[in-house]
Amino acid sequence: MNPRIEGGGGTRDATIWEIEDETEAIEGLDENGRPDPAYAAALGLLPAPLGRRAVALVCDVAIWVIVQLPLWIGAVPLLLKLASGSISPYGFMNHPGFVLALVMAAVTVFLTLVLSVLQLVMHGRSGRTIGKAIVGIRSVNVRTLERPGIGWVLLRYLLLCASNLIPLFGPVLLLLSPLFDSERRRRGLHDKATQIWLIDVKQGLNPYDQKRLRVARKLVKAEPARERSVLPSLATPTDPSQQPAYRPGSRVSAGVIGIARPHTSDERPEIGLPRTTPQPPAASTELGKPVFGGYRQPDDERAVEPARDVAPVESPLPPVEPAPVAAPQPAAIVYFGLRLDTGESVPVTEPLLFGRNPDAALHPGARAVPLDDESKSLSKTHLLVRPVDGGLEVTDCGSTNGSGLARAGVEYVIDAGVPVVTVEGDTIRLGDRSAVVVRV
Known part of the structure; x- marks a missing residue:
């Protein structure tokens, strides 16, 4: 809104700035505004x-x-x-x-x-x-x-x-x-x-x-690690009275589990080996009953002699070769990583060194991962993280503001130089920064 103000020297525009009062939200209050x-x-x-x-x-x-x-x-x-x-x-x-x-x-x-x-x-x-x-x-x-x-x-x-x-x-x-x-x-x-x-x-x-x-x-407001959803088992239940939790659909003609599509008689595909219609052998001109399948049946059924004038008919099905045995698949390897408070995820498949500007000279084999820190709460070389079975091993590198581990709502101090094993769902504090251990 720009009203015009008249004065002795003429008119001029006056700009009125409207400033909205912003009330800072107080954390920790319930829906009624009372402290929780x-x-x-x-x-x-x-x-x-x-x-x-x-x-x-x-x-x-x-x-x-x-x-x-x-x-x-x-x-x-x-x-x-x-x-x-x-x-x-x-x-x-x-x-x-x-x-x-x-x-x-x-x-x-x-x-x-x-x-x-x-x-x-x-x-x-x-x-x-x-x-x-x-x-x-x-x-x-x-x-x-x-x-x-x-x-x-x-x-x-x-x-x-x-x-x-x-x-x-x-x-x-x-x-x-x-x-x-x-x-x-x-x-x-x-x-x-x-x-x-x-x-x-x-x-x-x-x-x-x-x-x-x-x-x-920050730790209270941090989103907890997502739990892995339990998939239904395809195994047959051991209890006959137990109803299966999951029932696959019908099989289509291609052998993939799904909903079967009906076929008409003229478009139904062939499944398995190709079919060959065998031709019956020609009947023998000799006395007696006709010969089928390479044998002649005389009037006297007590003796059966092979026909000499008709060649035996070969089987129309080719020999089936044994299927190759598939090599055993290696077990799936579970990796863990860190989900930073910025939302970025860092997989930990090798020793990693976190800090403002980590120096990997004192930690051979570790890869430096620099982190942004406007409050300067991180040390130059702050935390060493290694992958171990079932989680991650973290070691504070003598940082100024220290490191901590939050588990089940309780924060523990990580002593400098002492390795601590973390599991999925733990929250690691690095100065003012934080990271959650997640499964990758």
């Missing part, structure tokens, strides 16, 4: 154990108590004297320890403010407090699996403080609510109100490791 626990479990995210959550809380509280020590040591004793009436307000203001008490109180206030801001920023930006970092747990947004945000963390802290309005019962109810989570994520009432989820980064995936999380998302 199965997706998070497939990525390798584990809920934080309640024991370590309690230890983290104790650590944070202990640090807060340590910060309050200057106030308790330098100012509280003097305040207790004033509260008990041991000294008057005038004596309190002129007490020799008044200045020290004032300094200690100021130090405590300053340290408390610094600690609160530090804990709040750390929790909102990196999902950890000092206590959580010690025990190995992190907080994430349950929808995006990213940092929770300072606002949600502050609201969660205020809910914890508000639970103290009901003495003892309120904090206990809030801290025990993760035991009754229906999704089995151990999220309490304060966690659900602020969309926060505490996860275990010691035993499970650390979502703040962007490279690992990106690879895990």
Whole structure:
């Protein structure tokens, strides 16, 4: 749309650019827009154990108590004297320890403010407090699996403080609510109100490791290897009562299995050897019965003598030569290959060396296969793949970002220089790239 704008210098065209707001799709949500626990479990995210959550809380509280020590040591004793009436307000203001008490109180206030801001920023930006970092747990947004945000963390802290309005019962109810989570994520009432989820980064995936999380998302989205379809057997079932699973059609005249085509009497082809109509021998002129087939049958049936005046008729069928015995066919050889995340398939019939620019000098007999990698996560010489019986053998060549093997939803680290045998359906991780072992 180009409206014309009139001004003092005439008219001019104004171009209005319409920019469509693109909302980034969030992975791991179900059809109702709620976070799917199965997706998070497939990525390798584990809920934080309640024991370590309690230890983290104790650590944070202990640090807060340590910060309050200057106030308790330098100012509280003097305040207790004033509260008990041991000294008057005038004596309190002129007490020799008044200045020290004032300094200690100021130090405590300053340290408390610094600690609160530090804990709040750390929790909102990196999902950890000092206590959580010690025990190995992190907080994430349950929808995006990213940092929770300072606002949600502050609201969660205020809910914890508000639970103290009901003495003892309120904090206990809030801290025990993760035991009754229906999704089995151990999220309490304060966690659900602020969309926060505490996860275990010691035993499970650390979502703040962007490279690992990106690879895990690719593995979850990767199409599984196609299973080989089971063809029906043409063998006769051993059980007479069992119905055959497959029944071939009729045979055509050419001997190929299919649907037979009827023939008319004049166009029906000849099958097998050519037929020759034998001619009957001429009858003998001698006395007695006619001679057929080279023998004469006299009136006296007790003796049969061969005819001397008629030559025997030869058989019209030529001798059948034995069919040559076919040489035994060798057994079919099964090969395996790698289907890369780009859709390209690479058969592995010889040792292959993968990387950005593989150097085969240290691996004689291996063929170099360079791979494109815009993120530079692949090493120059990253992975060696060899064909073995039943699959492929992979060896990490001391790569910088390492290699991994994903099987049945669990990823294992491939140690450098240690050969690992993979089977069909396994997913191999090379830096940020991935490949599935397939049957070729």
